[in-house]
Amino acid sequence: MTRRVVITGMGTVNPLGHDVETTWKNLLECRCGIEMTELFDASTYPTKFSAEVKDWSFWDKLPQEIQEKHKNAARNSKLMIAAAYQAWQQAKLPASLNGQDQINAGKVGVYLGAGEGPVDFDNFIAAAAASWDNTTNSMAWDKWAQVASSRLSAEKEIEQEPNMPAAHLASIFGLRGPCYSCLTACAASTQAIGEATELIRNGQADILVTGGAHSMIHPLGVTGFNRLTALSTRNDDIKTSSRPFEIDRDGFVMAEGGSAIILEELESALKRGATILAEVVGYGSTADAFRITDQHETGRGGAAAVKLALEDAGMKPEDIDYISAHGTGTSENDKIETLVIKSVFGEQAYKTPISSVKSMLGHLIAAAGATELITCITAIRDNIMPPTTNLKTPAPECDLDYIPNAPRKAQVDVCMSNSFGFGGQNNTIIIKKFSRDA
């Protein structure tokens, strides 16, 4: 029989809170984490706003030893460490597995969907600015080398590598099990949680710290998405700029943050007396294999992921009480995601409550899926579903129940969370209220 995988800890640092409870309260109060961008001067950018993590006091709450040892970590790694520390505490695991014999550290690991660290912009761009020779129309590599070698630092550079958030966690908690990180764009942390579930089911690990962290709110990150015209440019009404499923939605809003979820094999959790928050019961992962720039117009990849997750959970559409949508607020995503749900759920699609917390949180890119899954865990715990805010006039092609503008109380036992990445990678997770009998 396949080993069961449960959730025994969660933690988050995001634009709406530096812990799960604050975030959840703010989401249920329909608060919005979007403000004018402060991390850099975006005053002339097409998009001048974003959802930033403000006030780094959460970092001060970490044990001195961790703060000191990991002080050079990049912003994404710091967000990850803070989130993972909360989750680890909630799971009641020993501060470090190093030098203890209660838990086999070789069976405890990490599987993150984490982004790269933000570029050391001022210094990086200074090298670029010094290096283009307009007279020869070519790169002056000597100048680049000179500026780069004098201004860039080894620590800041190497901390940008996407494997670093996972490495920091393994080091802090003293882990010897698998230490994975994946980066499938906006689907990354959902994929990480899914693959982590599989690793535990398959016996390669008993406990895994999963989730993700990302911060692309830097001049080049926003440049990239502005050039793609993927971001909202509603600079005159930023608090309602993230409008998933709304008729005049004009793009997503960039956010940043880190979220962690501790996955644990059921017997291990029971043996330790850990509090079980929910059970992961289904996972599906597919690719559109269609185009680099567009989702498949029928949503075939997303539909296949949803279907696989249902099959994996041994469930039917009517078993799903709530869907946490990818719901980015781009014209394409919301239309196709609606199609995806209809194509798998049929008539049941109209009876299934769906919402996008990105309407309040913005889009945490690689960290989005894990953050959204945390809201599914709290939805199950409190029997209340977070809303899609800013939804006054749904687009005609978006005709499902998106829980508009106010949270809704209802019995919530089973939640589905969708994440679709740029380039066509689709991942769906299903979690369920825990009960001893499967």
Next chain:
Amino acid sequence: MPNRRSVITGIGLVNALGIGKDACFDAMLNGAIGIKPTVAFSAKDFPCQLAGEAPEVKMNQMVPKSHRKSVKLMSRDIEMAVLAADAAMQDSKLNTRANNPEGPIDIDPTRSGVIIGAGSMCCDLAELSQAVSTSLTDGVFDLKKWGAGGMESLTPLWLLKYLPNMLSCHVSIIYDLQGPSNCITCGESSGLMSIGEAHRQIARGKADMILAGGAESKVNAMCVMRMCLKKFINTSSNDTPEKASRPFDSDSKGMISAEGGAIVILEDREKATARGAKIYGEITGFASSFNQSLDSTDLFIPEIDCQGTRTAIENALAMAGITAKDLDLVVPHGCGVPAYDKAEAKALETVLKDALDVPVLATKSRFGLAGAGASAIDAVIAITAMERGIIPATLNCEKPIDGCKLNFTNKGNVTRTIKHVLITSVSMGGQTSAMVISKTE
């Protein structure tokens, strides 16, 4: 549910020694070294002026007509992945929509996947610098100018060239692979960990066929600069490129940046047998772990005995149901950075203590360290050695580090029947993994 067996039915690589598993392997048997003065950018003002660069290829001739428009979205990292995938698919003789757009095809697209490890993917610095040159005020970058329109000198799809998942995405589109698709970003361990994950996916029935491996170009001024700043790169052999990369040698002064990629095609055994595929072997053991540096604040220095690597190897051997004595070949990570090589050598000596005569092939002296492509390249070389029954010589390792007792093939090519091979990898940052590949009975 019993785990299904997957077998290796195609392998392909690209690196400084060529494209395709045989080109590289033959070059190795002939004593070739692909490390040369850097061509991709003018490196005369860089401390290290050497690199292991792969051949330039006209990419629009390498992809199906339907995907030609997307060639302009391929950064060098993506090219490496696409070239390695092409070589592996040709080797597997699988018909897909790439080589047979009118059908018939041999795969069920919804049951076929791709997992390719990638690195951090720095953008094209020349392209960026040219774009930035329109947003200067008195020679200094002006963010306001950039935001107000300067950024428009970058092509609208600029970002899509540098997302790590795009390696897998391009490959999924070319061959119509609609099943599991992932992008592992675990530094130099990415390739091996991707192959390990693919193996698990097939074993657990999630797919029937997966292209897995890794690719990266570290021959980018930014990547080279990072290694220079970190003092991991060899800066003292610019005049002797062939001697520059010296894994496990006591004279090693650091690694040499390289580019490359490799793909292994895993298929469900029954399906592969049914189509009469050539079967190279199968993954019998895989494990990964973490090389924790306990005392240092520097996560980039591995613990001195690579305990994590040892754990991974022991678990991989146990999963394969063999002991060190059963191994016929070990292909270690051996990147050429002395701290890493010393630690890895210690781990290997410990695990191989009763089997120190097992031949060890350190490959990086031939073509450098290709980041996320590195361990997948090693896997393909190991599989080729198993296929041919010959192990290429380990060059530039005349006097092994710290009196290390491993049996490096440093006296020449070695003929040997290979039944079980062990491959290890260690990332800068600590991810480590070990894989046992065995001949299929």
